[in-house]
Amino acid sequence: MIPIENFLILSSLLFAMGLYGVLARRSAILILMSIELMLAAVSINFIAFATYLDGEAFSGLVFALFVITVAAAEVGLALGIVLRLFRERRTAYVDAADSLKW
Amino acid sequence: MGIDLVGMEDVWILPAIPFAVFILVSFFGRLIPRNGDFIAVLGMALVVLLVGLVLVDFQGAFHDEVFAPIAGANTYSFDWIDIGDGFFVIEFSTYVDAVTMVMLPVVSFVSLMVLVYSIGYMKGEARYGWYFAALSFFVAAMLLLVISGNLLQLYLAWEAVGLASYLLIGFYWERQSAAEAAKKAFITTRIGDVGLLIGIILLWRVTGTFDIQEIIHAAEEGVFGQTYLTVAMLFLFAGAAGKSAQFPFHVWLPDAMEGPTPVSALIHAATMVVAGVYLVARMLPVYDEVLIARDVVLYVGLITALMAATMGLVATDIKRVLAFSTVSQLGFMFAALGVGALTAAMFHLFTHAFFKSLLFLGSGSVIHATEQQEVGELGGLRKKMPITALTFTIGSLALAGIPVFAGFWSKDEILHDLQHYGPFAAYVILAVTAALTAIYTTRLVLLTFFGKPKNEQAYEHAHESPPIMTGPLVILAVLALVVGFITYQGVGESLGFVGGIGELVYLPHHGPHVFKLDIAFAAVATATAVVGVAIGIMYWWGDARRAIAAQSWAPELHQLLVRRYYLDELYQGVINHVVLGAAAVVAWFDKRVVNETGVDGSTQFVGFLGYRFKFLQTGRIPHYVLGMALGVAALAVVAIGTT
Numbered sequence: 001m002i003p004i005e006n007f008l009i010l011s012s013l014l015f016a017m018g019l020y021g022v023l024a025r026r027s028a029i030l031i032l033m034s035i036e037l038m039l040a041a042v043s044i045n046f047i048a049f050a051t052y053l054d055g056e057a058f059s060g061l062v063f064a065l066f067v068i069t070v071a072a073a074e075v076g077l078a079l080g081i082v083l084r085l086f087r088e089r090r091t092a093y094v095d096a097a098d099s100l101k102w
Numbered sequence: 103m104g105i106d107l108v109g110m111e112d113v114w115i116l117p118a119i120p121f122a123v124f125i126l127v128s129f130f131g132r133l134i135p136r137n138g139d140f141i142a143v144l145g146m147a148l149v150v151l152l153v154g155l156v157l158v159d160f161q162g163a164f165h166d167e168v169f170a171p172i173a174g175a176n177t178y179s180f181d182w183i184d185i186g187d188g189f190f191v192i193e194f195s196t197y198v199d200a201v202t203m204v205m206l207p208v209v210s211f212v213s214l215m216v217l218v219y220s221i222g223y224m225k226g227e228a229r230y231g232w233y234f235a236a237l238s239f240f241v242a243a244m245l246l247l248v249i250s251g252n253l254l255q256l257y258l259a260w261e262a263v264g265l266a267s268y269l270l271i272g273f274y275w276e277r278q279s280a281a282e283a284a285k286k287a288f289i290t291t292r293i294g295d296v297g298l299l300i301g302i303i304l305l306w307r308v309t310g311t312f313d314i315q316e317i318i319h320a321a322e323e324g325v326f327g328q329t330y331l332t333v334a335m336l337f338l339f340a341g342a343a344g345k346s347a348q349f350p351f352h353v354w355l356p357d358a359m360e361g362p363t364p365v366s367a368l369i370h371a372a373t374m375v376v377a378g379v380y381l382v383a384r385m386l387p388v389y390d391e392v393l394i395a396r397d398v399v400l401y402v403g404l405i406t407a408l409m410a411a412t413m414g415l416v417a418t419d420i421k422r423v424l425a426f427s428t429v430s431q432l433g434f435m436f437a438a439l440g441v442g443a444l445t446a447a448m449f450h451l452f453t454h455a456f457f458k459s460l461l462f463l464g465s466g467s468v469i470h471a472t473e474q475q476e477v478g479e480l481g482g483l484r485k486k487m488p489i490t491a492l493t494f495t496i497g498s499l500a501l502a503g504i505p506v507f508a509g510f511w512s513k514d515e516i517l518h519d520l521q522h523y524g525p526f527a528a529y530v531i532l533a534v535t536a537a538l539t540a541i542y543t544t545r546l547v548l549l550t551f552f553g554k555p556k557n558e559q560a561y562e563h564a565h566e567s568p569p570i571m572t573g574p575l576v577i578l579a580v581l582a583l584v585v586g587f588i589t590y591q592g593v594g595e596s597l598g599f600v601g602g603i604g605e606l607v608y609l610p611h612h613g614p615h616v617f618k619l620d621i622a623f624a625a626v627a628t629a630t631a632v633v634g635v636a637i638g639i640m641y642w643w644g645d646a647r648r649a650i651a652a653q654s655w656a657p658e659l660h661q662l663l664v665r666r667y668y669l670d671e672l673y674q675g676v677i678n679h680v681v682l683g684a685a686a687v688v689a690w691f692d693k694r695v696v697n698e699t700g701v702d703g704s705t706q707f708v709g710f711l712g713y714r715f716k717f718l719q720t721g722r723i724p725h726y727v728l729g730m731a732l733g734v735a736a737l738a739v740v741a742i743g744t745t
Contacts, residue, residue: 023727095722098721099721102716102718
């Protein structure tokens with residue numbers, strides 16, 4: 001068995017990349033993709049812990065399933081919002097939605 | 103026979119009736135024909151009747167029991183508020199004794215005369231109904247005052263009486279001078295009232311009660327420390343001096359003449375101003391324990407009597423002369439109280455009420471007929487207004503202290519007691535004042551009713567007043583003539599009392615005294631009065647040549663008296679500098695510190711912060727997400743750090 005740290009490092013890196021994407025991307029779709037990346041990283045983390053730490057309890061695996069479900073629902077909603085944004089501003093760039101500026 | 107229906111324990115009804123009249127006339131007056139003036143008169147007549155019944159009950163008590171007039175019947179008591187199980191009790195209590203029985207007939211009867219007279223005098227005036235309502239309110243408060251058994255209730259009635267005075271002085275409030283006078287009266291007496299309240303509280307602190315008789319007993323038993331009690335009684339006297347227009351609070355009474363004349367007759371001659379005398383008389387047993395305070399009463403009375411008499415000598419408005427005269431006569435009463443002569447003081451209060459109200463109503467008759475108040479515009483009116491002239495002269499003779507008339511007996515009593523119990527100088531001062539009284543009274547009568555008319559138009563217009571006004575004048579004149587004789591034992595007994603006034607109203611340790619005419623003394627008093635009248639005639643008869651000449655001898659002195667010893671200017675100066683000065687400081691604080699720094703400053707600070715921080719709100723989502731991420735990171739650090 002490869003040490004668990006490998007998986008944890010992997011998930012951390014993926015999470016960091018996803019976070020960077022959320023913060024630095026202009027396009028809404030790309031932000032959504034980055035969020036998905038973060039969710040995936042979190043899932044890897046859960047599964048790693050579930051497998052390595054306790055063979056009987058598989059709550060981590062169940063949690064990963066939940067994450068996938070939530071991700072699916074959330075993307076549905078998020079895409080709806082992006083569509084709205086696009087219709088209002090004719091662009092999917094997220095900095096177009098700045099009406100709440102001082 | 104119904105005589106037993108109303109007894110001393112029912113005296114609470116007496117103020118209730120005029121109060122009911124007040125409510126009725128002020129709220130429903132417009133619906134009642136004649137604005138309800140007859141209701142006021144009928145109510146008052148009923149009160150007079152009931153006072154008579156109470157008087158009968160009182161006489162009966164005297165004949166049955168051991169003779170102790172000051173320890174009268176504490177007749178009715180009702181606890182209203184009781185805090186701390188007896189620690190602080192506000193009760194409604196009445197107390198009837200000889201002093202009360204002197205006040206009750208005075209207040210009720212003079213009020214009745216004034217009310218009847220007012221129907222004629224105030225005819226056609228605006229706010230006619232309110233006049234009668236306010237007068238009824240006043241009488242209710244005054245009656246409540248004289249029957250009060252405890253100091254707190256007395257204080258309540260005291261303030262109510264002051265309020266009524268304010269309302270009535272300012273009756274013609276369209277006139278600036280009337281509004282000012284009303285304010286002056288209320289504020290001046292209010293200053294005294296603070297003293298009264300302090301005195302009441304001081305007395306309560308030691309005895310735990312407001313009940314007057316209990317306080318008197320406590321004082322006699324030596325519960326109070328001497329200094330403490332002296333201070334308390336001096337504060338009490340401050341209130342009395344304020345209400346009774348004694349120096350230095352006398353300044354409001356001459357100005358109070360702005361009110362309708364019947365108001366002056368009732369409130370500022372016969373009833374309200376004697377509230378101070380009544381208070382001191384009530385508390386006289388306590389004053390006897392602290393002779394320093396009692397001496398202060400004497401000195402203030404003497405100073406006031408003399409000062410006011412000198413000012414009355416040069417006043418030119420009829421009512422003003424009478425106002426100064428009232429202040430002076432009140433000074434007589436306080437001087438008497440100051441030597442412990444309760445009988446003399448109450449007796450003078452009694453006679454003074456009748457002849458002074460007579461004089462005021464008479465002057466009202468003159469004012470009503472001629473539309474003039476200045477003696478410079480009057481003269482020779484006795485031909486046009488015979489009844490008024492005659493009754494006014496009778497009142498003046500009573501005031502001057504000419505024998506047989508009522509004022510002589512009471513004034514003589516005071517002078518006599520002062521000579522016996524007081525320093526000789528006090529007697530001399532009052533004797534001189536008595537002479538001055540005779541002088542200015544004669545002056546007033548001569549300038550108004552005799553000589554040649556100075557204003558032809560006013561003279562032509564003058565006519566005798568209608569019977570509804572002259573009736574009370576005649577009744578009061580008869581009283582001014584005969585009421586003095588109640589000094590005599592025989593007269594008192596024939597009326598059903600135990601004797602003359604000396605045996606009815608007295609201080610316990612002076613004992614009752616049967617009046618015996620001291621011929622020598624009376625002769626001196628009479629001579630003083632006659633000399634005063636003679637001087638008056640000498641200077642003011644005819645065209646008053648001598649008086650006019652006298653005015654030019656000492657113009658500064660004349661001015662001093664006319665300007666009332668410049669006291670008004672002094673008080674105004676004090677107000678301007680002290681009161682308004684302090685007010686300016688407080689105003690500065692309120693403007694600079696509270697308003698500009700506190701209120702405006704806070705607003706500006708918040709605005710400043712807002713301006714600085716608003717740039718955080720960029721509206722751009724990535725910035726917000728960054729904020730969220732940083733927040734989560736911080737939480738994570740904290741969470742890991744604390745495990």
